[in-house]
Amino acid sequence: MxxxxxxxxxxxxxxxxxxxxxxxxxxxxxxxxxxxxxxxxxxxxxxxxxxxxxxxxxxxxxxxxxxxxxxxxxxxxxxxxxxxxxxxxxxxxxxxxxxxxxxxxxxxxxxxxxxxxxxxxxxxxxxxxxxxxxxxxxxxxxxxxxxxxxxxxxxxxxxxxxxxxxxxxxxxxxxxxxxxxxxxxxxxxxxxxxxxxxxxxxxxxxxxxxxxxxxxxxxxxxxxxxxxRRWPEHRYLLEVGGDPASAREVITSAVGRAVEFSTVEGLLSFSLNKQEPISSAVAALVHSHIQVRAVIPRRPTIQDLYFATINDGSAA
Missing domain, CATH: 3.40.50.300 (P-loop containing nucleotide triphosphate hydrolases)
Incomplete structure (x- = not known):
């Protein structure tokens, strides 16, 4: 510079x-x-x-x-x-x-x-x-x-x-x-x-x-x-029709590894790495006759970074 x-x-x-x-x-x-x-x-x-x-x-x-x-x-x-x-x-x-x-x-x-x-x-x-x-x-x-x-x-x-x-x-x-x-x-x-x-x-x-x-x-x-750097994975919120447990099983099977899920305002929250496109997970859900109502990317914000940094006291 x-x-x-x-x-x-x-x-x-x-x-x-x-x-x-x-x-x-x-x-x-x-x-x-x-x-x-x-x-x-x-x-x-x-x-x-x-x-x-x-x-x-x-x-x-x-x-x-x-x-x-x-x-x-x-x-x-x-x-x-x-x-x-x-x-x-x-x-x-x-x-x-x-x-x-x-x-x-x-x-x-x-x-x-x-x-x-x-x-x-x-x-x-x-x-x-x-x-x-x-x-x-x-x-x-x-x-x-x-x-x-x-x-x-x-x-x-x-x-x-x-x-x-x-x-x-x-x-x-x-x-x-x-x-x-x-x-x-x-x-x-x-x-x-x-x-x-x-x-x-x-x-x-x-x-x-x-x-x-x-x-x-x-x-x-x-x-x-x-x-x-802090959040290298892609995070998503998923709204499906029917049993969320079935959706979790299908997504886990589609990506070939254990996926950590949580619930945010009634929606499934999970992360995929760069080699695991969301399109594959959605295709697997559709193939399993699970209705996909919404897929919402969760983009981390400055506010997320701020609180994560202050709370753990370390660099991102």
Whole structure:
């Protein structure tokens, strides 16, 4: 991989607060135009990691590379100008929604005409156009969350950090926000790091994930590769007419080995390896006059990977 493909890299990143080790030996990279999900329970080190990656905290050991440059005190401000960060909902309470964004646009160095255009675009996407004149202190928790995200994306950053961005949002607003972030990735080649323990919607957003457990990366890599490695077999749900026990016997006979079955919501659940096509099992069922009502592939998800990794504490 060329350095131009790599937006962010952490190498051996470690941070101590006194005798407590908040994060330990984090090593991962995020390529340009991809979304990286930094996942983990509350208190496991996600926010500390973001502060290290943006230069707000100095690591005890290790280094951070941003846009091909090693992050240091001398270049931190210049590099941060290319970054958007949403980590909290602290706003200028006595300023309007418009003036909050206008102030941040000025801090980012945007031209006045660009600021006004971007304010309109961001508020439209986030569903805050009708609250443009409201004071930030009058907003609900969900609206404050939206405004803090708007502040982070106002200058169309090359690298965007989102910390629990859908917290406090209703499902429709969360879907809209994820869609907007995906559009930034597709059209602007924005690189996104999303820190969360709320996993809904990540399937359509994250290309890569890292799962933090007790301050350490239990697993990191491309989502598809991690899922395939953890669950190499193909899993299915099967609905049949008649006795499920007969279906189990037929499938076992068709594949020539013992197959482990379970029941999920009244359906048979089982796995086949790559050399055992589901079509052979279905053909055997039909030949045995067993009605096949539905065959549903069970594709593992990021949520499955997350809970499996956290529960057993090992890498996938």
């Amino acid at each position: 060329s350095s131009t493909d790599q937006t962010l890299a952490a190498t051996g990143l470690t941070k101590h607060f006194g005798s407590r080790e908040a994060v330990s030996d984090l090593t991962f990279e995020v390529r340009a135009g991809r979304a990286f999900g930094l996942l983990g329970p509350n208190g496991t080190g996600k926010t500390t990691t973001v502060r290290l990656l943006t230069g707000l905290l100095t690591p005890t050991r290790g280094s951070v590379t941003l846009f091909g440059q090693t992050l240091s005190r001398s270049n931190a401000d210049a590099l941060r100008a290319r970054i958007g960060v949403q980590t909290d909902t602290r706003l200028y309470e006595n300023l309007s929604v418009r003036d909050n964004l206008r102030t941040w646009g000025q801090l980012y160095g945007l031209a006045p005409r660009v600021i006004e255009r971007r304010i309109g675009e961001v508020l439209e996407v986030l569903g805050l156009s009708d609250r443009v004149g409201s004071l930030a202190g009058e907003l609900s928790k969900g609206m404050r969350q939206k405004l803090s995200v708007g502040r982070a994306v106002l200058h169309e950053p090359d690298l965007l950090f989102l910390d629990e961005p859908t917290a406090g949002l209703d499902p429709e607003a969360a879907i809209d926000l994820i869609g907007y972030v995906r559009e930034m990735i597709n059209t602007l080649r924005t690189t996104v790091v999303i820190c969360t323990h709320q996993l809904h919607g990540l399937e359509t957003l994250c290309d890569d994930v890292g799962i933090l457990n007790r301050g350490r990366l239990a697993v990191t890599g491309e989502v598809r590769t991690l899922l395939r």
